[in-house]
Amino acid sequence: MATSSKCTSSGITRRGFLQSAVVTTSGIILVGTATDFVVVAQQQQDKPVRVRPDPIKPEIVKEFVGAGHGKFDRTKEMLAEMPSLLNATWDWGGGDFETAIGGAGHMGNREIAEFLISKGARMDIFVAAMLGKLEIVRAMITTYPDLKSARGPHGISLLTHAQKGRAESLAVVEYLQSLGLKE
Numbered sequence: 001m002a003t004s005s006k007c008t009s010s011g012i013t014r015r016g017f018l019q020s021a022v023v024t025t026s027g028i029i030l031v032g033t034a035t036d037f038v039v040v041a042q043q044q045q046d047k048p049v050r051v052r053p054d055p056i057k058p059e060i061v062k063e064f065v066g067a068g069h070g071k072f073d074r075t076k077e078m079l080a081e082m083p084s085l086l087n088a089t090w091d092w093g094g095g096d097f098e099t100a101i102g103g104a105g106h107m108g109n110r111e112i113a114e115f116l117i118s119k120g121a122r123m124d125i126f127v128a129a130m131l132g133k134l135e136i137v138r139a140m141i142t143t144y145p146d147l148k149s150a151r152g153p154h155g156i157s158l159l160t161h162a163q164k165g166r167a168e169s170l171a172v173v174e175y176l177q178s179l180g181l182k183e
Helices: 014-020 058-068 072-081 100-107 110-118 125-131 134-143 145-149 158-164 166-178
Strands: 028-033 036-042
Touching (some): 058 072, 072 110, 100 110, 100 125, 100 158, 134 145, 158 166
Antiparallel strands (some): 028 036
16 A cells, blocks of 8 residues: 655655755754744744753762761761662662662661752652551551561561651651551
8 A cells, every 4th residue: 555755734755845944043844845834843042952961879878878877967968968769779689779778767767868858869669657647657558558567677667667757757656556566
């Protein structure tokens, strides 16, 4: 089956279309004859092309995730030097991925977790449990009941994360235990 090579809006062939295209200095693409141009597109010159930076060196990510476990000053220092570390993830192997806030979560380090959240870190149910955010944990489990059995970094349970939050997360511990969760 033959296809038409004519352009329906201007009656020219594809080759003619390409040969007659003109890009103006303002970024407008025109197609047609010298007396009958049609505006077919306008380039977005005010929007810069996003160029992805190089990946962060693995040893820096590993150090930052490690610092998130309990070295508050180092966490702040590294984040100030390289803000892109905020949600960087270290792969411990076997599907065990961890961020600095994840490390703070299972270590019960409220100060580091809250600092990272204030900078825009992605909080998950495990960190919410450690911080004692019952309304968040309850809403997530109500919506997705199987989350109560989910495992965080290093395979650590949701209940253990909540217990690491000590007195501030006692309501979350009690809620999880009421769902039948045990150590």
